[in-house]
Every structure is written in structure tokens, then in C-alpha cells.
Amino acid sequence: MSRVKIGLIDYGIGNIKSVYSSFKNLDCEIVFSSNPKDFYEIDKILLVGVGAFNNGMRNLQKLGFDDYIKNHIEKGKHIFGICLGMQILFSLGYENYKTEGLDLINGKVVSIKENANLRVPHIGWNNLDLKNFDKMLLLKNIDIDSNFYFVHSFYSIPKNDIEYVTTTYEHLPMCAVIEKDEQIFGTQFHPEKSQNAGIKILKNFLII
Amino acid sequence: MLKVRIIPSLLIKGSSVVKTTKYNNPRIVGDAISTVKVFSKRLADEMIIVDIDAYNLNKINYNLISNFTSFCNMPLTVGGGIKTLEDAKTIIELGAEKVLIGSSFYTNPKLIEQVVKNFGSSSVVFSLDVALDNEGNYQCFYNSGKEKSKLSILEIVNNVTKAGAGEIVVNSILREGTYKGFDLELFKFVNDITDIPIIISCGCGSKEDTLEIFKEGANAISAGSVFFWIGESILSIKEYLHQNNINVRLK
Numbered sequence: 307m308s309r310v311k312i313g314l315i316d317y318g319i320g321n322i323k324s325v326y327s328s329f330k331n332l333d334c335e336i337v338f339s340s341n342p343k344d345f346y347e348i349d350k351i352l353l354v355g356v357g358a359f360n361n362g363m364r365n366l367q368k369l370g371f372d373d374y375i376k377n378h379i380e381k382g383k384h385i386f387g388i389c390l391g392m393q394i395l396f397s398l399g400y401e402n403y404k405t406e407g408l409d410l411i412n413g414k415v416v417s418i419k420e421n422a423n424l425r426v427p428h429i430g431w432n433n434l435d436l437k438n439f440d441k442m443l444l445l446k447n448i449d450i451d452s453n454f455y456f457v458h459s460f461y462s463i464p465k466n467d468i469e470y471v472t473t474t475y476e477h478l479p480m481c482a483v484i485e486k487d488e489q490i491f492g493t494q495f496h497p498e499k500s501q502n503a504g505i506k507i508l509k510n511f512l513i514i
Numbered sequence: 515m516l517k518v519r520i521i522p523s524l525l526i527k528g529s530s531v532v533k534t535t536k537y538n539n540p541r542i543v544g545d546a547i548s549t550v551k552v553f554s555k556r557l558a559d560e561m562i563i564v565d566i567d568a569y570n571l572n573k574i575n576y577n578l579i580s581n582f583t584s585f586c587n588m589p590l591t592v593g594g595g596i597k598t599l600e601d602a603k604t605i606i607e608l609g610a611e612k613v614l615i616g617s618s619f620y621t622n623p624k625l626i627e628q629v630v631k632n633f634g635s636s637s638v639v640f641s642l643d644v645a646l647d648n649e650g651n652y653q654c655f656y657n658s659g660k661e662k663s664k665l666s667i668l669e670i671v672n673n674v675t676k677a678g679a680g681e682i683v684v685n686s687i688l689r690e691g692t693y694k695g696f697d698l699e700l701f702k703f704v705n706d707i708t709d710i711p712i713i714i715s716c717g718c719g720s721k722e723d724t725l726e727i728f729k730e731g732a733n734a735i736s737a738g739s740v741f742f743w744i745g746e747s748i749l750s751i752k753e754y755l756h757q758n759n760i761n762v763r764l765k
Contacts, residue, residue, distance in 0.1 A: 321611055321637070322612070323607060327584055328587065347535075357633060357634040427635065428516065430517060430518075432515065449765065451765065455588070474515060498587065500588075503590060
């Protein structure tokens with residue numbers, strides 16, 4: 307069997323190198339490019355990033371990745387969004403100004419500060435809540451009390467048509483892991499920075 | 515629930531890790547790469563690595579940084595000698611999560627805002643060096659404590675807050691490397707004037723010191739010497755905090 311081929315999208319937003327290094331150590335082939343044309347016969351897309359929703363979306367469009375991703379999904383292939391990459395999978399973002407996202411997941415991305423009046427960013431290590439934990443393919447064989455590294459000031463609110471796992475910041479449960487149709491995946495935290503449990507998530511994505 | 519963070523801070527000189535006292539007398543503790551490797555296998559929640567010569571030598575050791583990021587699977591903050599957006603960009607592209615900006619804030623006040631605009635608030639940590647003067651007022655310093663800022667601590671914190679810095683490391687210069695415990699007053703002072711998460715640094719000499727500052731409401735500490743010279747490990751500190759009902763990450 308040939309190795310899984312991953313396409314890591316370089317859309318000029320934040321730290322992508324560490325994800326690249328993490329996957330380099332796993333059993334897969336990885337293509338890292340800002341040109342959709344380099345993404346030949348890609349099995350799985352990785353959309354990573356830190357920064358603002360509107361900038362991220364604008365860069366994706368400029369490079370022609372919005373259409374590429376939609377096409378990839380229509381073919382029934384997988385995508386994994388990490389941090390901002392997960393947020394962009396949603397319909398709408400409110401960072402800086404209202405921006406349409408990729409709309410692969412129904413819902414919106416809003417400010418933690420404005421909606422819950424909490425200190426931002428939500429930064430550091432947090433565990434995940436119990437609900438739906440065992441339903442997630444990404445979380446297979448992961449201890450329930452594992453912690454993951456978060457850093458974000460906006461959070462995603464999925465519509466009710468989808469199951470997801472939350473993390474709780476003070477009193478606010480926020481979407482932390484999401485899966486749709488065993489095809490679209492996302493984590494708000496950074497698995498590539500979350501030591502052993504994080505690496506396990508990346509491996510889980512490879513074998514889905 | 516969000517855990518408190520224990521962040522080892524490693525000072526680099528050449529290819530060695532050094533320990534200083536009140537920002538002076540660097541003594542070699544070990545080899546930089548092997549020390550960072552050891553810490554990245556432990557339960558450190560993040561790591562801060564600062565090259566103490568880079569600012570004056572005008573030279574950032576990108577090779578060394580790239581070596582660190584290749585094996586470090588936890589968030590890494592890199593500082594020392596970052597003077598321009600280009601410097602910050604190179605470090606972030608090498609795989610560091612965050613850049614630490616200290617002295618350059620005073621000489622290039624636009625820098626923080628520029629990096630924030632390009633990489634987001636979460637990529638910028640401001641390093642605030644503070645000491646009490648004879649009148650009991652806080653004075654802020656830069657260039658390893660050698661130069662005194664004309665700005666008040668309040669102005670500085672307000673400026674970096676406005677510029678969008680994501681975190682502030684608060685260093686109490688006179689406690690650095692002394693094991694006298696964290697500067698509680700300074701922590702409370704800065705914590706009251708900004709909403710930005712604070713990493714309190716300098717003076718940690720025992721696990722009791724960490725408990726004391728977390729009880730005061732800190733959510734992140736940074737320490738160096740205590741790991742090298744006192745023999746506490748990150749795990750021993752975390753287990754002690756856990757027994758005392760502080761939320762720490764044990765896995």
C-alpha cells in the first residue's frame with residue numbers, strides 16, 4: 307500500500323512549520339505549498355494557522371484554495387483544520403468584520419470576550435469534556451484526562467446538526483473537536499504542540 | 515479546566531545554557547541543544563529560550579533555533595535580538611510559536627504592532643524588566659538591565675496592551691537568580707493594570723514559591739535556576755501543586 311499523501315496548505319498565516327515537522331516524523335508523504343497545482347493526488351488536506359479569520363479566508367481565496375478544498379470534499383476526501391484552520395471550516399466569522407468562511411460546517415465563530423466576558427486569549431493546557439468524547443475518530447485511544455494546548459480569542463459555535471466535543475474555560479464550554487460525516491475534522495487546540503496525546507491525534511487522522 | 519502553566523526559561527549564550535544573577539555573571543549550566551531536548555521530554559507546559567548576547571551582537575542564531583524547533587513538541591517562545599518584523603518572521607517560520615520582544619520595544623515602538631498584524635496577538639510576548647528604585651517606584655529597564663526607560667511602567671504596559679501583545683513576561687530584575695521567591699507585589703501591580711495574561715518570572719527558589727504565587731491568582735510562572743541548581747524537577751513541582759489543589763497538567 308502506498309503511503310498516505312497529505313497536502314499542507316501554505317496560506318501565509320502563522321506557524322505551519324511545526325505541523326510540517328510533526329507529520330515528517332509520521333508514516334506519510336507531505337506536500338507543503340501555496341499553490342493548489344502542487345497538490346497532485348492528495349488524500350488528505352491539512353489547514354493550519356493562527357491569526358485572524360478574515361485574513362485567513364482572504365489568503366485562501368487569493369491562492370485559489372477555497373475552490374480546491376470544496377472540490378476535494380466533493381470527492382469524499384478528508385480535511386483536518388487546526389486552530390484558525392478549524393474556524394475557517396465554519397460558515398461565518400466575526401473577527402475584525404463579518405466574513406464568510408468555507409461553510410463546510412454550519413455555524414459561526416465569535417469573540418470569547420464579547421460573548422462571555424472572559425479574559426483572552428484562552429491560552430494554555432486544557433482537558434476535554436466527556437460528552438461525545440468516545441464518538442470522535444480523532445480521539446480514538448486517547449485518555450479522557452489528557453490535556454491539549456489552546457491559544458485563541460474566538461470560538462466556534464456549531465449549529466445543532468452536528469456532534470462535537472467541548473473544552474470548558476471558566477464557565478464557558480467551547481467547541482474543541484469537531485467531526486462531520488467522517489470526512490471533515492477540526493481541533494481548536496494544537497495537536498502538534500500537545501506532546502504525546504497530540505501526536506496520537508495526528509496519527510488517528512492519518513489512518514481514518 | 516484550564517491548567518496553570520510552568521514554563522522553564524533557558525538563557526542561551528553561544529551554544530550553552532547559562533544561569534545569571536540579577537542579569538549578571540553568566541555561568542554555564544549545560545549544552546543548549548541537549549538541555550532543550552531534556553525539557554521538551556518532561557512535563558514543561560511551554561518553553562522560553564532567550565539568547566542573551568543576540569541583541570548586542572546584532573546576530574540571531576537561526577541554526578540553533580531551527581534545531582530546537584525540529585524536536586520541540588510544545589509551544590516555544592524565542593527571544594533575544596529580535597529588532598525587526600523580518601527577524602520575527604524568520605523565527606516564526608522556523609517553527610517557534612511566539613517571539614519574545616523586550617529591548618526592541620523601546621528602540622522600535624512599532625515592532626509589536628507590526629508582528630501582531632502579521633502573525634496575531636498570540637505570537638507576541640512582551641518581556642518587561644522591572645526594578646524598584648530608592649524611592650520605592652518601579653523603573654523599567656532594557657538591554658539586559660543596562661538601560662533605563664523614560665516611560666513609566668503604566669505607560670509601557672498600556673502601550674504594549676494597545677499594540678496587541680498576547681502575553682507579558684514580568685521580570686523582577688533584583689530577584690533574578692536569587693531564589694528569594696517571586697515578586698508578589700509586582701505581579702499584583704501589573705495584573706491589575708492589564709487584561710493580558712501574565713507570566714511571572716524571576717526569583718523562584720522552591721516549590722512553595724510557586725504555590726504562593728498561584729494562590730495569588732497567577733496562571734503562569736517562568737523559572738530557570740530552580741531546575742538546575744536546587745534540584746526541583748517540573749514533575750516534583752507539579753505534584754506538590756496538585757496536592758495543594760492547584761490545577762496543573764500531569765499528562
